[in-house]
Amino acid sequence: MVRSALARHPFARLAFSRLAQGVVVLFGALLVCFALSAATGDPADALTVGQIGADSAQIDALRDHLGYGDPFLTRLGDFFAHALQADFGSSYRTGGDALGAVLAALPNTLLLVACALTLAISLAIVLALISVMHRNRAADRSIRGALALVQGVPDFWLAVMLVLLFSVTLGWLPAIGFDGPRSLILPTLALAIPVLPTFVRLMRGNLLDVMKLDFVTSVRAKGLGERDVVLRHAVRNALPPLITFTALQVGWLVGGTIIVETIFAWPGIGNLAVDAVKARDVGVVQAVVAVTALSYVLLNLVADLLVAAADPRIRMVPA
Amino acid sequence: MTRATSALPRPLRLPGLRRRTLPRPGAALWRGNGALRWGVLLLASLLVASAVGMLVLGDPNEQQLADAFAPAGTAGHLAGADPLGRDVLAWCARGLWTSLTVSFAVATLGALIGTAVGVVAGYAGGIVDSVLMRLVDLSLALPPLLLFIAASVVVAPRPATLVVLLTFVAWIPYARLVRAHVLTERERPYIAAARLAGTPAWRICLRHLVPAASTAIIVLFTLQLGYVLLWESGLSFLGLGLQPPHVSLGYMIAQGRDYLASAWWITTIPGLVIVALMLSFNLIGDGLRDAFQLDVEEAVHER
Numbered sequence: 001m002v003r004s005a006l007a008r009h010p011f012a013r014l015a016f017s018r019l020a021q022g023v024v025v026l027f028g029a030l031l032v033c034f035a036l037s038a039a040t041g042d043p044a045d046a047l048t049v050g051q052i053g054a055d056s057a058q059i060d061a062l063r064d065h066l067g068y069g070d071p072f073l074t075r076l077g078d079f080f081a082h083a084l085q086a087d088f089g090s091s092y093r094t095g096g097d098a099l100g101a102v103l104a105a106l107p108n109t110l111l112l113v114a115c116a117l118t119l120a121i122s123l124a125i126v127l128a129l130i131s132v133m134h135r136n137r138a139a140d141r142s143i144r145g146a147l148a149l150v151q152g153v154p155d156f157w158l159a160v161m162l163v164l165l166f167s168v169t170l171g172w173l174p175a176i177g178f179d180g181p182r183s184l185i186l187p188t189l190a191l192a193i194p195v196l197p198t199f200v201r202l203m204r205g206n207l208l209d210v211m212k213l214d215f216v217t218s219v220r221a222k223g224l225g226e227r228d229v230v231l232r233h234a235v236r237n238a239l240p241p242l243i244t245f246t247a248l249q250v251g252w253l254v255g256g257t258i259i260v261e262t263i264f265a266w267p268g269i270g271n272l273a274v275d276a277v278k279a280r281d282v283g284v285v286q287a288v289v290a291v292t293a294l295s296y297v298l299l300n301l302v303a304d305l306l307v308a309a310a311d312p313r314i315r316m317v318p319a
Numbered sequence: 320m321t322r323a324t325s326a327l328p329r330p331l332r333l334p335g336l337r338r339r340t341l342p343r344p345g346a347a348l349w350r351g352n353g354a355l356r357w358g359v360l361l362l363a364s365l366l367v368a369s370a371v372g373m374l375v376l377g378d379p380n381e382q383q384l385a386d387a388f389a390p391a392g393t394a395g396h397l398a399g400a401d402p403l404g405r406d407v408l409a410w411c412a413r414g415l416w417t418s419l420t421v422s423f424a425v426a427t428l429g430a431l432i433g434t435a436v437g438v439v440a441g442y443a444g445g446i447v448d449s450v451l452m453r454l455v456d457l458s459l460a461l462p463p464l465l466l467f468i469a470a471s472v473v474v475a476p477r478p479a480t481l482v483v484l485l486t487f488v489a490w491i492p493y494a495r496l497v498r499a500h501v502l503t504e505r506e507r508p509y510i511a512a513a514r515l516a517g518t519p520a521w522r523i524c525l526r527h528l529v530p531a532a533s534t535a536i537i538v539l540f541t542l543q544l545g546y547v548l549l550w551e552s553g554l555s556f557l558g559l560g561l562q563p564p565h566v567s568l569g570y571m572i573a574q575g576r577d578y579l580a581s582a583w584w585i586t587t588i589p590g591l592v593i594v595a596l597m598l599s600f601n602l603i604g605d606g607l608r609d610a611f612q613l614d615v616e617e618a619v620h621e622r
Contacts, residue, residue, distance in 0.1 A: 021456060028457040036469055148605065152597030154549050156556045157572055157590035160579070164587075168580045248459060255462030259553055263576075274557055277468050285469050289461060296460040 011308060018304050022297040029293035033088075033286040034079045038072070083290065089283040091276070098283035102269055102291050109261070109268030113253050115184060116191035117246060123192070124199035125235070125242075131200070132207045133230055147197040155256055159190035159263040176265040187264045191256050195249065202245055206238035213237075240307045247303030254292050355606025361599035365415060365592075372412025379409040379566050391584035399584035401574050407585060411592045414568035417561065418596060421478060422547040425485040426540050432486070433493025434536060438524045440494065441501025451494060458491045463550060471559040478565060485550055489543060496539055500532035534611045541604035545597050552593055568593050 082088070088098040127147075131140045166186060167175035174183045210216065211234055219233050258270030265271070269288050276284035349356065383404040391399035391407075398408035440451040467484060474480045504510065505528065513523050554560025555569030562570060568589040575585025 021453075024453050025456045025460045028453065029460060032457075032461065032466070032469075036472060148601060149594075149598065152545070152594050152601050154552060154590065154593050154597070156553055156569070157586075157593060160572065160576055160586050161590065164579045164583060253462075255464035258462075258464055258468065259557065262557060273465065273468055274559070277472050277559060280472055282472060285472060289465060289469055292462065292465060293457075293460045 011305075014308055015301075015305060018301050022301055025297050026290075026293055029290055030080060030083050033083070033289050034076060036286060036289070037079070037282045038075070083286075088287040088290065091281050091284050098281075099287045099291075101272060101284055102287040105267055105269045105272045106291060108266060109254070109257055109270060112184070112187055112191060112257055112260070112266060112268060113250070115188040116195075116253065119188055120192040120195050120199050121242070121246065124196060124203050127196075127200045128203035128207055129230060129235065131204050132211070132234075133226060135208075143200070147200055150193060151197040153194065155190065155194040156259045156263065158193060159186075159260055162186050162190055163263070176263075183264075187260050187266055190260045190263070191253065194256060195253065198249075199242070199245075203238060203242060206241050207234055210234045210237045243307055244300075244303050247300045250296055250299050254295075352606045352610055354602045354609065358599050358602025358604075358606055361595065361602065365596055365599060366419070369412050369415040369419070372408065373416060376406060376409035376412055379405060379413040380564050381405065381409075388578070388582050390582070391588065398588045399582065401571065401585050402578065402582075407571065407588055410566060410571050411568065411589050413566040414571065414589065415592055415596065417478070417566055418548050418551055418568060418593070421482060421485070421551045422544045422600075424482045425489050425547045426543045428482065428486045429489030429491075429543065430493050430536055430540055433490035433495075434497050434529060434532070436490065437494040437497025437532075438501055438528050441498040442505055442520065442524055442528060448498070451498065455491055455495050458488060463488045464553060467550060467554055468557070468559055471554070476554070476560050476562065476565075478561065481551065481554075481561060485547055489547065492539060492543065493536060496535055497529075497532045500535060501528050504528055504531045534607075538604060538607045538611060541600060541607055545600040545604070548593065548596060548600065 091098045091101055127143055131143045134140045163175045163186065166173045173186050175186070176183075207230070211230075216229060216234060219229055224232075254270070257266075257268060258273060260266065261268045261270035262274050269291065273285060273288040275281075276288070383400070383406075385404065386393075386396060386400045386406075387402055387404040389396045389400040389404075391397065393399065396406050396408070398406070398411065400406055401410070436451060440448040466488060470484055470487075474484065510523060510527060513527060518526075551560060552567060552569030552572070555562070555567035556573045557569075558573065560569060561567040571589040572586050572593075575582060575587075578585060
């Protein structure tokens with residue numbers, strides 16, 4: 001019944017299969033989370049190390065309280081039962097809800113990622129356009145050369161150098177913290193610049209592929225100049241792969257925010273994760289991993305469906 | 320006489336044919352490829368500099384507290400000294416070596432494991448294939464750095480554990496790439512011929528399928544060297560990777576963060592070393608990619 005309904009609606013079928021894949025990915029991410037807590041060993045020991053006067057009875061009580069006395073499979077089952085109810089326990093450090101802490105920090109990270117993506121994509125489109133319109137000439141070569149150099153700059157070092165230049169030497173922008181749009185500038189740059197080369201290369205490649213298509217030839221035959229061919233016809237057709245690619249990059253961008261947030265003391269989930277790891281606060285680490293995986297899955301689902309909705313050819317191909 | 324020879328059927332002269340269909344490694348590749356040449360030259364000079372530095376400059380962990388914050392250019396501390404009086408240049412020489420060994424170890428292990436898995440998945444299909452593809456999805460959903468950070472709750476960072484940890488992620492792009500190549504390659508008639516001739520599956524994989532993907536594997540290898548370098552130094556920078564007495568460039572960059580205004584050299588110089596090393600990896604990778612006309616990144620979607 002469901003099967004036949006799906007067969008008749010390619011779009012629904014695509015959505016269904018992507019959704020199923022997403023669920024599998026989330027399941028895997030939760031397994032990783034559980035493996036973390038299982039492999040960390042007993043937090044009761046870690047928590048009571050150095051605590052003067054903690055006797056073995058107290059440690060046992062804490063262990064029972066945290067559920068670490070149970071057999072392995074019970075713990076696995078408990079973990080999934082709780083995780084599915086969006087419960088990753090409480091933070092050892094603050095005593096507050098682990099997931100709550102992550103969700104409170106998430107908007108800050110998303111703001112940063114959104115700004116960086118907007119900057120990177122718009123810059124990448126402009127650079128790719130210049131590069132394609134002047135391909136194999138000086139402008140194209142210098143753009144590609146500069147990007148090859150940028151690609152070699154480690155993101156954390158770039159961030160520190162930005163601070164050195166704009167905060168320490170010139171004193172233009174705040175080095176750390178989170179007040180006002182001015183403090184958004186440096187983290188955004190530090191996040192956007194390292195991903196720029198990949199975006200430009202992809203966009204340039206897309207554009208060049210599109211330029212080989214028949215419709216471009218016919219537009220040219222119509223007498224349109226190279227500028228109009230690229231700006232009015234080729235760009236639009238080169239954009240969809242960029243959407244999917246951007247969604248795929250989000251996971252990696254979150255990786256980048258970890259470093260940028262640490263350097264700029266930005267109150268996002270990356271900073272939270274690093275602090276939590278240093279304090280062996282497994283619940284918070286798990287929540288960060290789960291939230292990251294969930295946002296990745298959702299974004300990719302949306303991106304896939306957006307592209308499929310925009311381009312009928314994709315809908316027709318069985319997923 | 321000469322005429323008669325030149326009138327002989329030409330198609331038998333295979334070398335010309337082969338040059339067009341297969342990219343021939345070696346002299347031709349080297350000569351026509353500026354990026355590759357510069358990359359290899361840079362990498363070689365970095366290697367030599369690192370080796371000489373390690374021999375001449377002594378123990379990077381040695382603390383001469385009297386020399387703390389010695390600025391770059393001081394006699395005995397050409398690149399300055401850090402807050403504990405460790406020589407930055409000696410640290411860079413040793414750190415460069417650490418980065419190189421970790422990168423090559425991880426990329427090599429990843430290539431071996433990933434190629435094996437990719438060939439099996441692509442050739443056998445079925446359940447192995449589905450499991451692999453879900454693993455790939457998962458690896459894309461969890462940013463490597465987050466995974467490494469999470470895993471560093473569990474394992475103490477030493478070079479050996481770090482290599483194992485990074486390999487957990489590093490094999491996946493190879494598996495995906497090799498699988499994609501195998502999927503198209505196994506439909507070729509020569510594979511069917513080999514199978515009809517009774518060639519066992521493992522031999523088809525080793526003699527035909529892996530070589531067919533080899534150029535792509537090499538390109539990915541060079542690109543991955545750079546990623547691993549960034550992971551290694553980034554983790555160390557965050558205080559979650561290699562820490563003293565192990566020598567990592569990322570650690571020294573973190574050391575200088577609090578003294579940016581007064582002691583720029585502690586952060587800047589190790590960073591420049593990483594940039595140089597990254598540049599050499601990227602030049603070699605780009606050179607090979609252009610030579611083989613491969614877009615490996617698209618097939619793998621890494622980074």
